[in-house]
Each structure stands twice: as C-alpha cells, then as structure tokens.
Amino acid sequence: MEQLERDSELYRTYVEKFAAQEQEFEKLREEIKTLKADQAAKEKELEQYILGLNID
Numbered sequence: 001m002e003q004l005e006r007d008s009e010l011y012r013t014y015v016e017k018f019a020a021q022e023q024e025f026e027k028l029r030e031e032i033k034t035l036k037a038d039q040a041a042k043e044k045e046l047e048q049y050i051l052g053l054n055i056d
Contacts, residue, residue, distance in 0.1 A: 004011040 001011065001014060004014070
C-alpha cells in the first residue's frame with residue numbers, strides 16, 4: 001500500500017476491500033457477543049432446571 005499512489009484505482013480497491021472486511025469483522029464481533037449472551041442465559045436456564053429436578 002505504501003508504494004501505491006493514493007489516487008490510483010488499485011489503492012482505492014484495496015481500501016474499499018479493507019473497509020468491507022472491517023465492517024464484516026465488526027458484524028461478526030457483535031454476533032459473537034449476542035451468541036455468548038444467549039449461551040450464558042441457556043446455561044443458567046439449564047442449571048435452574050437441573051436444580052429443580054427431584055430424583056427419588
């Protein structure tokens with residue numbers, strides 16, 4: 001990138017691809033955050049269910 005002219009088509013293409021990748025990474029980070037929260041909630045729900053079981 002350092003050797004490319006900033007107004008060249010190739011430079012702009014690389015910057016656009018980089019920006020798109022960054023947006024995708026951010027989207028994936030948010031999805032991971034949501035999924036981890038869902039997992040924690042489901043684990044807590046399972047724990048409560050197990051604690052409520054009566055084994056006679």
